[in-house]
Amino acid sequence: MNKRRYDSEKAKVEIMEHAVSLFSQKGYNQTSVGDISTASGYSKGHIYYHFENKEKLFVLLAQQTMQDWHNKWLYKECTYSTATEKLYGMAIHVLYHYQTPLLSSGQELASNPKSSPESVQQLYNLAIVPMDAYRAILQEGIDRGEFVNGNIDEWTVLLGTWLGGLCQLTNTQELKALEPLFNQAVTIFLRELKGGK
């Protein structure tokens, strides 16, 4: 009775893996259920056996991707001892693990009037995850006396938009080549945090 009765779960996972890959490469609208079917080797009908529709499938994958990003950060965070180090570490973490193409293709879905409001809301909620992570580092820096006392919410948005903007470069450039740029952004930002005046 504890034995796995079917291998339907394996099929589900395979479908999700191929779907993530396709959504990342081609975006939401340009990836058809047929594409996912062909890539995964399962019929279109089978995809609808596992997922209610294309929209729900995408939202699930986006949530899973964001959670994965956050979990990996929590795991890595312990290896840094100061908020300053964490900031540099976070920048590199974003560079290598934030799945920009997938997450930004959610805007296609969100901008479609036919998309269900719940799905749109769920996608917008995803943006909170990294912001909270940034804010936590800034708060810790202030508490530890590393950073001056400033407007945390403003800092969070400024840092978030900068890293987000830099991530767009991953579409056209090698990740490794972008490391100095991400580090330099943190260096400049730190001057504000440490009280540049």
Next chain:
Amino acid sequence: MNKRRYDSEKAKVEIMEHAVSLFSQKGYNQTSVGDISTASGYSKGHIYYHFENKEKLFVLLAQQTMQDWHNKWLYKECTYSTATEKLYGMAIHVLYHYQTPLLSSGQELASNPKSSPESVQQLYNLAIVPMDAYRAILQEGIDRGEFVNGNIDEWTVLLGTWLGGLCQLTNTQELKALEPLFNQAVTIFLRELKGGK
């Protein structure tokens, strides 16, 4: 003979105006030629009398939008006397005149394998326009002794990505409310430019 022979030009302009509006609101894929036809009041067939296809129409509009942005900047630029002032002015100019929704919906087109390579290239070339404008300000600042001598290309990319990232906020927030944020970004960036060390 110099008299305007038809009013076909007026129709063309009206179509373009409605197309810009629709592409901005709904993105490239979600805006159909039928939508543009309905909004402008001209038949679908008439749209194809003026434009080769939907793709070319969009590229033309994106180029025109970017050129308009640049022209407005050149006009406004003279009102500032220092590179520092220009930097603040540029940030606000980007906030109010950079048509983020339209220009970022070009990524939908660019990520579609069926799009013609020329169109994709033309869209990528658009990104050069603001970057050159940023670079010009930084170069002037160095020449005038306002900014220290640094890596101009790196600075240009860092500034460009930051402003680009901040522009994403225009999707969800009032422009006026974002002014302090754009100014603060420039203030922080200026510490680097003026030799924070």
Next chain:
DNA sequence: TTAACATTTGAACGGTCGTTCTAATTTTAT
């Protein structure tokens, strides 16, 4: 074995979309 249930397929439907084509209408030139 057999009945119940889980899994998978593939055809089919209804809808949308970009594009083409033909014909009608309007304007220009003679």
Next chain:
DNA sequence: ATAAAATTAGAACGACCGTTCAAATGTTAA
């Protein structure tokens, strides 16, 4: 006025796409 050219409309086509459905196949439990 009339022929030629420009302009506009609207129907039609072919392709694709998300979704549904009925049937086929495989698995479990009794």
